[in-house]
Amino acid sequence: MGSITVTPDPFHLVEFDAAVLRGLIEEVAGSLQIPPTVDISLIVDEALPHPILGCETNLVDGAIDLWCSGGWFESRNKTRAFSERHARGVLTAMLLRARDRLSGGFEDAPADGELTLAERSAWDVYAWGRTDQLGHRVHRQKRLYDFRLQHGFTDAADAVFDRLWTSNSSSWGAIREICAETGAVLRPKAKLPADLLRRGSRH
Amino acid sequence: MKRHLNENELARDERFRRNRIEDQIFDPRNVAMSTRDLGPAQMSVDRPAVSERSRSLMHGIFVGEIQALEGAGRTCYDFDDADAPFALKLDMARQCWDESRHVEISCKLSDHMGTDIGEYGESAFLFAAACNPDPVMRLCGVNRALEGLAIDVFSSMKTFGESTEDPILTFCEDWMLADEVTHVKMGSDWLRRLTENDLDRRERALDFQRTVDKVFSLGGFRGESEENPIQITRKFRELAGFSQDECDELAAIAQQAMEDARTMVAAAAASQS
Numbered sequence: 416m417g418s419i420t421v422t423p424d425p426f427h428l429v430e431f432d433a434a435v436l437r438g439l440i441e442e443v444a445g446s447l448q449i450p451p452t453v454d455i456s457l458i459v460d461e462a463l464p465h466p467i468l469g470c471e472t473n474l475v476d477g478a479i480d481l482w483c484s485g486g487w488f489e490s491r492n493k494t495r496a497f498s499e500r501h502a503r504g505v506l507t508a509m510l511l512r513a514r515d516r517l518s519g520g521f522e523d524a525p526a527d528g529e530l531t532l533a534e535r536s537a538w539d540v541y542a543w544g545r546t547d548q549l550g551h552r553v554h555r556q557k558r559l560y561d562f563r564l565q566h567g568f569t570d571a572a573d574a575v576f577d578r579l580w581t582s583n584s585s586s587w588g589a590i591r592e593i594c595a596e597t598g599a600v601l602r603p604k605a606k607l608p609a610d611l612l613r614r615g616s617r618h
Numbered sequence: 619m620k621r622h623l624n625e626n627e628l629a630r631d632e633r634f635r636r637n638r639i640e641d642q643i644f645d646p647r648n649v650a651m652s653t654r655d656l657g658p659a660q661m662s663v664d665r666p667a668v669s670e671r672s673r674s675l676m677h678g679i680f681v682g683e684i685q686a687l688e689g690a691g692r693t694c695y696d697f698d699d700a701d702a703p704f705a706l707k708l709d710m711a712r713q714c715w716d717e718s719r720h721v722e723i724s725c726k727l728s729d730h731m732g733t734d735i736g737e738y739g740e741s742a743f744l745f746a747a748a749c750n751p752d753p754v755m756r757l758c759g760v761n762r763a764l765e766g767l768a769i770d771v772f773s774s775m776k777t778f779g780e781s782t783e784d785p786i787l788t789f790c791e792d793w794m795l796a797d798e799v800t801h802v803k804m805g806s807d808w809l810r811r812l813t814e815n816d817l818d819r820r821e822r823a824l825d826f827q828r829t830v831d832k833v834f835s836l837g838g839f840r841g842e843s844e845e846n847p848i849q850i851t852r853k854f855r856e857l858a859g860f861s862q863d864e865c866d867e868l869a870a871i872a873q874q875a876m877e878d879a880r881t882m883v884a885a886a887a888a889s890q891s
Contacts, residue, residue, distance in 0.1 A: 427646075428646045428647050428650065429647075461647070462647050462650035462651055462654065463647075463651070463654075464645070464647055464651070465670070466667060466670035466671050466673065466674040466738075467651075467656060467666070467667050467670075467671070468667045468670045469666055469667055484667075486670075491635075491737055491738070492635060494638075494641045494642070494645060495641075495645065495647075532663070532664060554732050554734075555732075556729065556730075556731075556732035557669070557673070557731075557732030557733075558732070559732065560669055560673075560730065560731045560732045561669045561732075563784070564663055564668065564669055564782055564784075565663070567783065568782075568783060568784050568785060568786070605663075605664035606664055607657055607658075607664050607665070607666070611655060611656075611657055611666050612656070612657075612666045612667070614655070615654045615655050615656075
């Protein structure tokens, strides 16, 4: 049986419970049929509040390595409080991307810190679309706006978004083709590292 | 109907949620955040969490427009004609119409960006500046300080819209910006007219404006350096009746507000270590 670890434990700056998060990860990973032998670690940067949102999903030596800002799990109604609904939603999207990396056509994708913003946003749409199909409350317009920021405010970009949102099967190659189709590959390279938030993290 | 409402008496439906100032000031994450590199202060497409941060700012603009509407509306009603001439109230009534339109535009922009009403908390400090019982002070607080901040915010949002090639955001911000210049100009004109024969009162009003401007600079939120998310927009402020000296003074106030905030954070960090 694989292990599930959550860092920090206990939390000091926010009212989160590591045991609750471990339970959620176990439940979501099980529902997504992630092999139970795979180790999963989640690092939460509790210093980063909503709206400073960032998250990463990588594989390290065959284990799933998750990192996210505490703002993703934070209640919108009470500062520093935990929101199970938001946590469940983002953990589902993150673990869907982990499953993509394990055996879902994304085995040769670079680590999250090396993805371009356009590649990452297209992959996120694919993940959030499936999260929506699983019955979670996902704000489609938010995801569309995020996608437009990286792929353009055009009808062509919107058509690609619709395709990704309803898709049940994609691959790293398809994501790269999408970036060519919307013209995102021609945009200037980002001046900042994609994993800037994580680089400043203490863990 | 009651005159002079305070910020706790504003009408809101169940979607809205008021931020508690003490939660923000005593949030233990503040010190940790201050030492972190969160990317450039100004909004750009490669800024970390740019979409959520811009949504948060847009929601702040939305509730700010509601409070500006409420502030201008109260000025129409709170004063006798002896304190506030009828022509001033007509200007405030016109401003109410503008602000109502801005509220609607902000709602549509929030839809465009994917934000629900009430998704972020509301702070009422903008309306608090509109509670002064002296109409001259209130004009300085609302029309010159609050609406002046709106010029800076809209100009920065318009620049962000241009940089991301978002035609909807760019167009909407440009139209609202034009109205804000008019509102600040009305404040500048009425300040001069109402204090024409009372220079002491004018100076007290300008002092109040400096205080509000410092508060609205939000410890570095607004300024003229790359560290400030919102840039002071001299071109539009001059169109609105600000002199070059007043723009220089505002920049100095904003700089001081940022330095004061840094000193407070350093003191808080020292007390925790």
